[in-house]
Amino acid sequence: MDSPTLSSAAVKAAAATVGFDACGIAAATPLTEAEWGYAEWLHNGYHADMVYMEQHRDMRANPALLLPGAQSVIVLLLGYKPSRRMEGTARIAQYAYGEDYHERIKRMLYQLIAAIRQQLPDFEAKPCVDTVPISDKQWARRAGLGWIGRNTLLINPTLGSYCNIGELVTTSPTDHYDTPLESRCSDCQACIDACPNQALTQTAHTGIPLLDATRCASYHTVENRSPQLPPTVHLSGYAFGCDCCQIACPYNQEAAVRYTLTDERKTQLEDLAQADSATFRHITKHTALNRIRHQQWLRNQSAANARE
Ligand code: SF4
Ligand code: SF4
Known part of the structure; x- marks a missing residue:
């Protein structure tokens, strides 16, 4: 049985109702090296010790290997620009201030599937939010949601690079596919x-x-599990992530605020600098900070202070 054809407008309306900030749809034809540069990235060893990035290369490029018969990739963006930034000596990248985007976007992707099925009961889709090998930024670019900036992130005209990305890979074709934007990084x-x-x-x-x-x-503050960080890496006061290249971007300075950092939450985040292991675990539960252990946090904090 053929999969039902989606109305692009109806999918985007449903995505907005669920709470996504932007939605685009790309045809699920494989990504090419010429538009992606992935083989060169790996060849140069730029993935450091993230060996998992070497695996499933075909799948990263070809959604049909994730979901047989894939026709379309519906890409969703959720902005996270905070109303203000935290202060203190152990700074945290802005994407980690609020609820873990993996949990939030996953929940919303299932809501979107349910919404589409109200119109098309046979709609089949695989939700993806960093849980399967798929190149989020490239699919977002393909789906017309922005361009890859020189900071290597997706730049959306409204959200800047302050956005998280999720996808629904589906066997359904659609009545309209979006067109990729040209880069607006200029000079x-x-x-x-x-x-x-x-x-x-x-x-x-x-x-x-x-x-x-x-x-x-x-990479070093989040993914690197070594007891010590390389002495040559500058942390600019960050103990989790780094926002330097995003803060500098003019598109981010103009981007829409999508998260209110309350006084209470700001204090909580700033107090993490003094937190013991149990408090750290409690406060970072259900946030992206949950990705690192308390030992890594202490290592990062000590390096951030020493290299301020
Ligand atoms: S500014 Fe920070 S996050 Fe951006 S590339 Fe440099 S070290 Fe990485
Ligand atoms: S800072 Fe400039 S070059 Fe870098 S991503 Fe933003 S617009 Fe592009």
Whole structure:
């Protein structure tokens, strides 16, 4: 039986009702190296010790290997720009201030599936939010939701790069596919200049932005499990993630605020600098900070203070 054809307008209306900030739809034809630069990124060792990034390369490029018969990738954005930033000596990247986006977006993706099924009961889709090998930023670009900036992130005209991404890979075709946007970075390179670690680079011949994770403070404070961080990495006061290249971006300065950082939450986050293990675990439960252990937090904090 053929999968039902989606109305692009109806899917976008349902996505807005569920609470997503933006929705675009791409045809599920495989990504090419020419638009992606992934093989060069791996070849250069820019993935550091994230060996899982070497696995499922075909699947990352081809949604039909995730869901047989995939026709479309519905991409959803959820903005997270906070109303203000936390202060203190152990700063946390802004995406981690609120509820863990994995949990929130997953819940919303299931709500969206349910909403679409009210119109099309045979709608089949696989929800993805960092849980399966799929290149979120590239599918968001393909779905017309923005371009890949020189900070290597998706830049949405309204949300800037302060947005998390989720997808529904579906066997349904749609009556309209969105068109990718041209880059609007122009001759700006504020993010490159703002990076304290020279971690932002590009493919040799095609100029596709690439992140060298071996140099990136965000990689080291979140993914690196070694007892010590490399002494050459500058943390700029961050003990979890790093926002330097995002704060510098003019599109983020103009971006819509999507999260209110209350006095109570701000104090809680700033007090994490003194938290013992149990308090750290309690406060970071259901946040992206839950990804690191308290030992990593102490390691990062000590390095952030020493290298301020
Ligand atoms: S997150 Fe920080 S270290 Fe990484 S590329 Fe951006 S500015 Fe550089
Ligand atoms: S800072 Fe400038 S170059 Fe970097 S992503 Fe933003 S607009 Fe593009």
